[in-house]
Amino acid sequence: MSVLLIAEHNNKEVKPFTLNAISAASQIDEDVHVLVIGSNSESVAKSISLVPNVKKIIHVNNSIYENYLAENYTSVIFKLSESYSHIVCSANTFGKNLMPRVAALLDVSQVSDITKVISEDTFQRPIYAGNAFATVKSNDKIKCVTIRPTSFDPAPTSGGSAEIQNSDAGEASEISKFIKKEEIKSDRPELGTARVVVSGGRGMQSGENFKLITAVADKLNAAIGASRAAVDAGYITNDHQVGQTGKVVVPDLYIAVGISGAIQHLAGMKESKVIVAINKDGEAPIFSVADYGLEADLFEALPKFLEELNKLNTIQK
Amino acid sequence: MKILVAVKRVIDYNVQIRVKEDNSGIVTDNVKMSTNPPDDNAIEEAVKIKEAGKASEVIAVSVGEEKAQETVRKALAVGADRGILVKVDSVIEPLAVSKILKKIVEKEKPDLVFMGKQAIDDDCNQTGQMLAALLNWPQATFASKIQIKEKSLEVTREVDEGLETIEVNVPAIVTCDLRLNEPRYASLPNIMKAKKKPIEQINASDLGVDTNPRIEQIKVEEPPKRKAGIKVASVEELVQKLKNEAKVI
Numbered sequence: 001m002s003v004l005l006i007a008e009h010n011n012k013e014v015k016p017f018t019l020n021a022i023s024a025a026s027q028i029d030e031d032v033h034v035l036v037i038g039s040n041s042e043s044v045a046k047s048i049s050l051v052p053n054v055k056k057i058i059h060v061n062n063s064i065y066e067n068y069l070a071e072n073y074t075s076v077i078f079k080l081s082e083s084y085s086h087i088v089c090s091a092n093t094f095g096k097n098l099m100p101r102v103a104a105l106l107d108v109s110q111v112s113d114i115t116k117v118i119s120e121d122t123f124q125r126p127i128y129a130g131n132a133f134a135t136v137k138s139n140d141k142i143k144c145v146t147i148r149p150t151s152f153d154p155a156p157t158s159g160g161s162a163e164i165q166n167s168d169a170g171e172a173s174e175i176s177k178f179i180k181k182e183e184i185k186s187d188r189p190e191l192g193t194a195r196v197v198v199s200g201g202r203g204m205q206s207g208e209n210f211k212l213i214t215a216v217a218d219k220l221n222a223a224i225g226a227s228r229a230a231v232d233a234g235y236i237t238n239d240h241q242v243g244q245t246g247k248v249v250v251p252d253l254y255i256a257v258g259i260s261g262a263i264q265h266l267a268g269m270k271e272s273k274v275i276v277a278i279n280k281d282g283e284a285p286i287f288s289v290a291d292y293g294l295e296a297d298l299f300e301a302l303p304k305f306l307e308e309l310n311k312l313n314t315i316q317k
Numbered sequence: 318m319k320i321l322v323a324v325k326r327v328i329d330y331n332v333q334i335r336v337k338e339d340n341s342g343i344v345t346d347n348v349k350m351s352t353n354p355p356d357d358n359a360i361e362e363a364v365k366i367k368e369a370g371k372a373s374e375v376i377a378v379s380v381g382e383e384k385a386q387e388t389v390r391k392a393l394a395v396g397a398d399r400g401i402l403v404k405v406d407s408v409i410e411p412l413a414v415s416k417i418l419k420k421i422v423e424k425e426k427p428d429l430v431f432m433g434k435q436a437i438d439d440d441c442n443q444t445g446q447m448l449a450a451l452l453n454w455p456q457a458t459f460a461s462k463i464q465i466k467e468k469s470l471e472v473t474r475e476v477d478e479g480l481e482t483i484e485v486n487v488p489a490i491v492t493c494d495l496r497l498n499e500p501r502y503a504s505l506p507n508i509m510k511a512k513k514k515p516i517e518q519i520n521a522s523d524l525g526v527d528t529n530p531r532i533e534q535i536k537v538e539e540p541p542k543r544k545a546g547i548k549v550a551s552v553e554e555l556v557q558k559l560k561n562e563a564k565v566i
Binding site for chain 1: 328330333334336343355410411412415434435437438439440441442443444445446447448449450451453454455456457458459461471474475476477478479480481482483484485486489494495496530531532533534535536537538539540543546547548549551552553555556558559560563565566
């Protein structure tokens with residue numbers, strides 16, 4: 001038994017969720033191989049070879065992989081698949097796009113978004129926006145599994161020395177083409193891995209008002225999140241959306257401001273360690289998951305909150 | 318151009334689901350059902366493309382039990398021309414659904430297949446990508462903008478880092494995000510008209526597709542409950558609690 005894990009990266013650095021997926025993979029089996037498909041991506045292969053849980057890197061380095069396309073990746077993975085009992089990757093937009101294409105070609109029923117490894121063929125996964133958890137057993141010969149990254153700790157990034165083996169490229173896809181990526185650059189912690197997240201909802205009333213959220217987030221070194229309603233209304237870009245169809249976050253502290261708490265939003269944040277809700281509607285469902293609820297007008301509460309934070313001598317970063 | 322749109326009947330997104338007492342699944346009896354929300358976006362986009370004169374026909378297809386006919390009918394009421402219901406007796410996995418859809422694609426020969434990016438019941442997010450693989454068509458997943466070109470589509474996709482734009486050759490599969498458009502409501506006259514539109518019924522068993530499950534559902538459980546929190550009276554109290562009690566700031 002060996003696990004083939006597909007790395008997500010930008011040709012320079014490995015994306016953090018790949019490390020969480022490596023942890024999950026090594027719970028399935030100790031023999032974890034990582035496939036790095038990229039262009040001029042030596043530094044990625046090198047950095048993953050230092051992860052102690054990884055036994056081998058397979059590096060496919062070719063200019064056709066400068067940008068990630070599921071069509072291109074799939075043929076490489078398909079060729080390697082017969083040596084493996086499991087093919088895994090993270091269940092973010094990278095892996096969600098890729099894995100079903102691989103699974104269908106292998107005639108495998110994929111297990112999506114697992115939150116727990118019970119045995120090599122049995123996993124736990126959330127269904128219905130996390131309102132239930134299903135324990136499922138895969139009876140396919142090869143198991144295709146995507147991993148909810150926030151349910152597993154990231155693997156350590158030093159101490160290992162895995163062998164890097166180069167492998168041939170597949171055929172370049174003629175049917176699809178990358179055009180551009182509009183990446184929103186920010187100095188803030190990433191939403192998926194931040195220790196603190198401050199999120200705004202429809203109650204913010206405008207994009208301009210999100211500066212109240214930004215000020216608090218700056219003070220707490222937090223990532224900024226949003227409900228779907230706030231993104232749909234154009235207050236903030238889609239990469240901030242937390243929820244069933246957005247990102248799942250599990251910070252130490254989640255502050256929901258002007259968010260009513262639809263089940264689709266709760267799906268993305270209710271595993272947070274400490275939840276704070278600030279909402280003027282005392283009946284809002286968000287209060288049912290909040291450890292600390294403050295029934296107040298956010299336009300008064302947020303400036304006051306910042307003022308109180310400023311009075312503290314120390315703030316954890 | 319012909320567009321096939323796949324729609325799924327699911328428990329309505331506003332329903333608080335309940336786990337069966339014997340942990341065998343979710344209670345679905347007497348529960349409000351409706352169209353999977355992003356599938357509404359998929360239908361809307363197809364109808365808009367037809368209204369813009371860029372498509373000749375929109376076909377709605379659903380794979381499900383008899384009652385999934387309502388879901389097809391709703392698609393007809395917002396502008397699809399005709400419907401197909403592929404009947405199955407039990408819940409089947411996305412792999413089997415994609416094999417069934419492949420059969421329908423081979424029969425109907427659409428240029429585009431649209432569907433929602435994810436069903437809100439099993440949260441699998443697989444069917445579109447699997448269908449693309451089986452047909453060896455390109456896939457544009459999580460689409461928030463679709464631009465039709467001569468022999469291709471330019472699709473903006475919502476990804477973790479922001480937005481990505483790709484070009485896919487036609488024929489192609491597009492899985493739709495909730496922000497692709499604003500689905501319209503069916504007007505009463507259109508609901509009446511939809512009753513006259515044809516829905517072809519096919520038995521999955523007649524398509525020669527293996528729909529046997531590969532995954533055993535061992536049990537379904539409720540998530541652990543969060544212990545009840547408290548309401549604080551002021552911002553000062555909140556900050557004090559976060560600092561001294563929860564110790565998170």
